[in-house]
Amino acid sequence: MTAEAAPGPLQGLRVLDLSRVLAAPLATQILGDLGAEVIKVEQPGRGDDTRGWGPPFLEDGSGQPDAAYFFCANRNKRSVAIDFAKPEGAALVRRMAAGADILVENFRTGGLARHGLDAASLLRLNPRLIYCSVTGFGQTGPYASRGGYDFLIQGMSGLMSVTGRPEGEPGAGPMKVGLPVSDLFTGLYATVSILAALRHRERTGEGQHVDCALLDSQVSLLANQAMNHLVGGEVPRRLGNAHPNVVPYRDFATSDDYILVACGSDGQFRALCRLLERQDLADDPRFATNAGRNRDRRVLEVELAKAIAPWRAAELLAAMAQAGVPGGPINGIDQVLQDPQVIARGMLREMRRDDGTAVRVIGYPVQLPRSPASYRLAPPRLGQDTRAVLQEALGLGVAEIEALREAGVVALADARRAERMA
Structure with a gap:
């Protein structure tokens, strides 16, 4: 049937x-x-x-x-x-x-x-x-x-x-x-x-x-944002496409388009650094854990943006997929329906x-x-x-x-x- x-x-x-x-x-x-x-x-x-x-x-x-x-x-x-x-x-x-x-x-x-x-x-x-x-x-x-x-x-x-x-x-x-x-x-x-x-x-x-x-x-469905306030006492604020808890987890500009990077673990972050030939970021004690990356997110994201900018979007996303780094395009409605x-x-x-x-x-x-x-x-x-x-x-x-x-x-x-x- x-x-x-x-x-x-x-x-x-x-x-x-x-x-x-x-x-x-x-x-x-x-x-x-x-x-x-x-x-x-x-x-x-x-x-x-x-x-x-x-x-x-x-x-x-x-x-x-x-x-x-x-x-x-x-x-x-x-x-x-x-x-x-x-x-x-x-x-x-x-x-x-x-x-x-x-x-x-x-x-x-x-x-x-x-x-x-x-x-x-x-x-x-x-x-x-x-x-x-x-x-x-x-x-x-x-x-x-x-x-x-x-x-x-x-x-x-x-x-x-x-x-x-x-x-x-x-x-x-x-x-x-x-x-x-x-x-x-x-x-x-x-x-x-x-x-x-x-x-x-x-x-x-x-x-x-x-x-x-x-x-x-x-x-x-305020979910983690409400819990961040109930537990931590801070009032959540607008972060654009960034994540309030996880870093790096946002959009970045390549040479021809925007892509999304979503590293949910320390291992994924280190894999991203290797791919971008920025082992210095992976070795930096400030960025060794997600808590540290969150605390110093502005410094880290500037460096990641510099390393990502020369890439073409499709080439970087393909390399990320092979390296086990979560990422994706920002599709239009027409694109996702195809x-x-x-x-x-x-x-x-x-x-x-x-x-x-x-x-x-x-x-x-x-x-x-x-x-x-x-x-x-x-x-x-x-x-x-x-x-x-x-x-x-x-x-x-x-x-x-x-x-x-x-x-x-x-x-x-x-x-x-x-x-x-x-």
Whole structure:
């Protein structure tokens, strides 16, 4: 059985996805990759915000193509367009929640209560439900009512205070990471926590409300920087591409490009010195240990920079690989997506939407030989599965669905394009 068709370890679980943008949709995509059935509930006429976050857009011959952003976190899902601001729409979602194993949402704290779709209401309806909320600041605390966005969280969490060029250098100042990492980290934590809650339900029969916050997730991943402060008392500062604990571990300029040098041990440092014909640095007592290299990093890095500068990048990286010195290039996105290692690991996948439009996506990053991730459904068109899901999950007839459509409670995607492509 191919990875495209494999059922996956979460087969048989139904996920009701009320989320949009990135953190929570990433979590539900992972559950879908691992075999769960994911039903994405979207606002009629608009859908997930990221459908419009372009250019670029995936041109499909329609008047409203979806933005590339949408495709990064929405495969292996079925799209149902329901307006749950209307009582009839909220009633449909409650009926779907009654038969779901997992519900994921990322509305502001308390935002779904007015529709009867909050955790307390749905857990009374379905005590086995794993209800996961993803918010900026969580369900409790003085910031609970605030909206949270990745950029704000990167700043508030301290991440930006250790990211960017040091004071005194050109371009100095705090800098966000080039990807929305606080969203991404939270999506991963949400997935792990949902799986833990499923294990608890397996033992006890109890569902629960899983409360995930962007700020909590990012603070937890301050890792060694936070521990440096808790143990050593110093406030970490921006070091550019240098490492707060390990030296040499940064970028260096060669004659034609920048490269990365990452010596994690004394032996690797000595090997680098031999390669650069700077045995004097390896023999210098100041640099014999990592603690010494850290203390006198400015002196050492100036000397290393002089020795590295005459080399061509490709030649030095090849020599470093042969000598067992960790190093690498700084790839552009185009380069990494053509890298033979990335391709060999199956990290690029081509899928086809229900209308035949092809789209390439980044694959699931873990090899599970006994229960592999699968690529069953390309990111859906808005509302493409409304009719089928309402029929299958709720047993609604054609006349009932048409009445809901006429009342503006649900929207049905234009199926004619898909039929022409069949």
